[in-house]
Amino acid sequence: MAIEGEAPAKSKKKLIIIAGISVLLLAVLGAGGFFGYKWWMGKKAAAGGDNATEQKAEGGHGEQKAEAKDEKKGDKNGAVSGAGELVSIPPFLVNLADPQGRRYLKLALDVEVRDKSAADELNKNMPKIKDSLLLLLSSKTYEDLASIENKILLKKEIVERMTLVLGEQKVMRVYITEIVIQ
CATH class of the missing domain: 1.20.5 (Single alpha-helices involved in coiled-coils or other helix-helix interfaces)
Structure with missing residues (x-):
């Protein structure tokens, strides 16, 4: 045992x-x-x-010089223009206008506006701005967005669209905080 x-x-x-x-x-x-x-x-x-x-x-140095000039400029009160209010715009997800229709763009933006009242107006008109930007972005093809120069051009087009909606030059700059092209 x-x-x-x-x-x-x-x-x-x-x-x-x-x-x-x-x-x-x-x-x-x-x-x-x-x-x-x-x-x-x-x-x-x-x-x-x-x-x-x-x-x-x-991207070249010309764009950097232009941005440096913009930062040195002040408004009529003498304030440096780089001190605006930032407003975040939620990411956009759109189909690109490619022939096969299989490409997508995801884009998130931060918008620098002149002051608090411009930021409030931008937020108040957010549906109009989103509509305008969705139409702009969905009209682009992959080739329209592939190069850095075209991305800079897109930023300028976005500023123009926002200016059309807001009525006057309240938008100073647009910053692309996220971009995915698939």
Whole structure:
């Protein structure tokens, strides 16, 4: 009987050791997978950052000089024009006007307006502005939006559309905060 009692004790001990090793192995594999993912995605993010730097360099220095001039200008009260109110516009998701109709554009904007009253008026007219921008964006093709120059042109067109809705030059700048073309 003593021999029969020792066998279950040894098998329980063996089972506990196997379970412990399995848990330890899973923890090591999970940590390795996590760090491998971070390392791999870190390289891709760094490569994407280099690409963004190249795109910025392709944009030329003329646009940067024009923006610098705009920032140096003040309004009639002497305030620097870069101190306007920012209004966020929720993301747009539209079909592009491509022949196959399979491309989409997701675009989020921040709009810099002259003052608080202009921001209030922009918010009050938000449905009209969204309608105007949806029509503008859905008329674009992939080629119309592919290059950095065309994105800068799009920003100018958006300012023009907003000026048409608001009635006078209240919009100073438009910032593209998110753009996805698929």
